[in-house]
Amino acid sequence: MYALFALPLLYIVLFKYVPMFGNVIAFKQFTISKGFFGSPWVGFGQFERFFNSYEFWRLLRNTLSISFYMLIAGFPFPILLAVGLHYARSERFKKTVQMVTYAPYFISLVVLVGLLLQFLDPRTGVVNQILGLFGVEPINFMAEASLFQSIYVWSHIWQNVGFSCIIFLAALSGIDPSLHEAAVIDGASKARRIWHIDIPGIMPIAIIMLILNTGSVMETGFEKILLMQNSLNLRTSEVIDTYVYKVGLVSQALNFSYATAIGLFKAVIGFILLVVVNASAKKLGQESLW
Amino acid sequence: MNQRVIKESKGDRLFNIVNAILLTLALIAVAYPLIYVFSASFSSTSAVLSGRVWLWPVEPSLDGYEAIFQNGNVVRGFLNTVMYTALGTLLNVALTIMAAYPLSRRDFRGRAGFMLLFVFTMMFNGGLIPNYLLVKELNMLDTIWAMIVPTALSVWNVIIMRTYFQTTIPYEMLEAAQLDGCNDFRFLTRIVLPLSGPILAVIALFYAVGHWNQYFNAMIYLKNPDLYPLQLILRDILVQNEVSVDMLGDVKTAAARQGLRELLKYSLIVVTSLPLLIVYPFVQKFFVKGVMIGSVKG
Numbered sequence: 001m002y003a004l005f006a007l008p009l010l011y012i013v014l015f016k017y018v019p020m021f022g023n024v025i026a027f028k029q030f031t032i033s034k035g036f037f038g039s040p041w042v043g044f045g046q047f048e049r050f051f052n053s054y055e056f057w058r059l060l061r062n063t064l065s066i067s068f069y070m071l072i073a074g075f076p077f078p079i080l081l082a083v084g085l086h087y088a089r090s091e092r093f094k095k096t097v098q099m100v101t102y103a104p105y106f107i108s109l110v111v112l113v114g115l116l117l118q119f120l121d122p123r124t125g126v127v128n129q130i131l132g133l134f135g136v137e138p139i140n141f142m143a144e145a146s147l148f149q150s151i152y153v154w155s156h157i158w159q160n161v162g163f164s165c166i167i168f169l170a171a172l173s174g175i176d177p178s179l180h181e182a183a184v185i186d187g188a189s190k191a192r193r194i195w196h197i198d199i200p201g202i203m204p205i206a207i208i209m210l211i212l213n214t215g216s217v218m219e220t221g222f223e224k225i226l227l228m229q230n231s232l233n234l235r236t237s238e239v240i241d242t243y244v245y246k247v248g249l250v251s252q253a254l255n256f257s258y259a260t261a262i263g264l265f266k267a268v269i270g271f272i273l274l275v276v277v278n279a280s281a282k283k284l285g286q287e288s289l290w
Numbered sequence: 291m292n293q294r295v296i297k298e299s300k301g302d303r304l305f306n307i308v309n310a311i312l313l314t315l316a317l318i319a320v321a322y323p324l325i326y327v328f329s330a331s332f333s334s335t336s337a338v339l340s341g342r343v344w345l346w347p348v349e350p351s352l353d354g355y356e357a358i359f360q361n362g363n364v365v366r367g368f369l370n371t372v373m374y375t376a377l378g379t380l381l382n383v384a385l386t387i388m389a390a391y392p393l394s395r396r397d398f399r400g401r402a403g404f405m406l407l408f409v410f411t412m413m414f415n416g417g418l419i420p421n422y423l424l425v426k427e428l429n430m431l432d433t434i435w436a437m438i439v440p441t442a443l444s445v446w447n448v449i450i451m452r453t454y455f456q457t458t459i460p461y462e463m464l465e466a467a468q469l470d471g472c473n474d475f476r477f478l479t480r481i482v483l484p485l486s487g488p489i490l491a492v493i494a495l496f497y498a499v500g501h502w503n504q505y506f507n508a509m510i511y512l513k514n515p516d517l518y519p520l521q522l523i524l525r526d527i528l529v530q531n532e533v534s535v536d537m538l539g540d541v542k543t544a545a546a547r548q549g550l551r552e553l554l555k556y557s558l559i560v561v562t563s564l565p566l567l568i569v570y571p572f573v574q575k576f577f578v579k580g581v582m583i584g585s586v587k588g
Binding site: 001002004005007008009011012014015016017018019020022023025080081084085087088089093096097099100101103104106107108109110111113114115117118119124126158161162187189190191223226227241244245248249256259260263264267271274 | 299301302305306309310312313316317319320321323324326327338339385386388389391392393395398404407408411413414415416417418419420421422423424439440442443445448474475478499502503505506510521524525528529552555556558559562563566567570571574
């Protein structure tokens with residue numbers, strides 16, 4: 001059994017823990033030629049440079065606002081959909097809605113962003129054509145910095161609502177049916193039963209999901225943002241992750257240490273958030289992760 | 291107890307109607323874009339460009355698909371993706387079993403410690419640059435290994451599979467097998483795995499979707515265009531709008547070229563997404579179970 005376990009263990013150590021320790025270069029002035037051990041230490045120099053840079057506040061603000069926008073806007077929809085499906089009268093209708101709503105989950109980010117660009121195109125896009133019927137001038141959506149975050153968040157909801165609702169659907173079917181029977185006999189309406197039985201019933205799961213999502217608040221959908229970014233919406237679309245990517249892997253003067261320091265800063269904030277949210281959930285007497 | 295004994299109140303009937311309407315709206319909101327793309331891909335260039343496509347294909351044609359299959363990059367990307375998905379998923383599933391099975395065994399010493407070691411990586415990871423430097427140090431840049439090895443195992447899937455083993459394979463079964471002189475490896479391959487069909491299917495699909503849709507690793511680890519997966523080529527065409535003239539065959543006028551360019555995008559979206567959309571209904575029924583099991587704490 002240990003022989004079986006050796007390979008996965010090796011993988012975890014090599015590909016998960018080695019990069020974690022690789023973060024040490026955030027405290028160094030790393031250059032490829034000098035290598036990991038040969039590069040000189042600079043302490044918190046990289047971090048100071050980042051905090052003092054004019055990019056800092058903009059990146060932090062964009063990262064946090066996209067994440068919290070997503071957290072708040074995305075939270076109710078899977079629950080609403082799950083409750084709606086749970087009370088759907090026709091089994092076939094329910095199955096159809098379910099199957100269709102989670103189809104987009106399987107679409108790749110590249111295709112999703114491609115779809116967005118096609119639909120929102122100022123000349124040929126179907127959205128502008130519909131708006132045109134109401135006499136609205138074509139809008140160049142992707143060039144409007146003020147619209148970027150909304151497009152990002154709502155397309156994310158479109159893609160994921162069906163899949164995220166599975167877990168709530170399962171929780172709903174796990175609720176003790178005798179509660180509902182009793183409520184029906186007492187003359188409770190469906191709306192009342194949802195409010196007093198179903199919602200409290202799925203609350204623990206909802207809280208856990210919220211904690212998990214908060215933990216990844218700093219992990220904004222970096223790959224998707226990168227795809228959606230263009231020079232016109234950069235003002236609101238540049239987040240810490242995309243900046244790390246640019247500084248570390250694409251810019252003219254690659255700066256591995258600086259990029260690593262920024263990435264580490266982000267990871268630490270995310271970790272602190274997770275711990276804080278979990279602790280407060282515990283204090284409120286709700287479920288917690290640990 | 292038959293609920294019909296109590297007649298539905300007016301409020302409840304209203305509730306049903308509102309609910310049905312809302313669900314229908316959700317259905318339309320999700321389905322319409324998908325139907326539109328599908329129809330557009332089968333329409334003529336002029337119909338797409340002039341916005342005459344609303345729901346069904348207008349002036350059906352296969353021009354877009356023809357342009358795709360004449361394009362060497364797309365075909366090569368497609369084949370590369372199939373290869374990465376097949377090899378990668380095989381490795382993923384094998385490693386996941388190798389990690390999940392021992393972790394599911396009560397008599398596996400050091401289990402709690404290993405579990406912690408695995409789970410910790412879900413909350414804290416090394417970050418982009420250290421990962422890149424590692425792949426670079428391992429000399430995997432610009433090889434197919436870069437597409438397969440760094441994503442060889444997902445801890446989340448290990449937990450799902452481990453929990454499945456724990457809840458469906460009774461410990462007594464192992465004891466009985468051991469009494470009969472069955473070793474661990476034999477027990478795993480002859481008894482555990484044949485009993486785990488549904489979870490293997492779900493896990494394999496999760497991994498396969500990941501590989502199929504992967505573009506970011508390819509973008510940072512690969513420089514040789516011969517190794518590009520489909521998604522990366524797709525990105526150039528869909529997002530960065532880099533459609534080279536030779537892709538469009540012998541189209542003469544600028545207007546026709548522009549039309550074919552748009553049509554090609556719709557056809558590409560369909561070709562890329564269809565394989566997964568066809569597979570998933572077959573595995574769908576296992577999903578709820580799989581997701582539920584994985585989300586059980588501990």
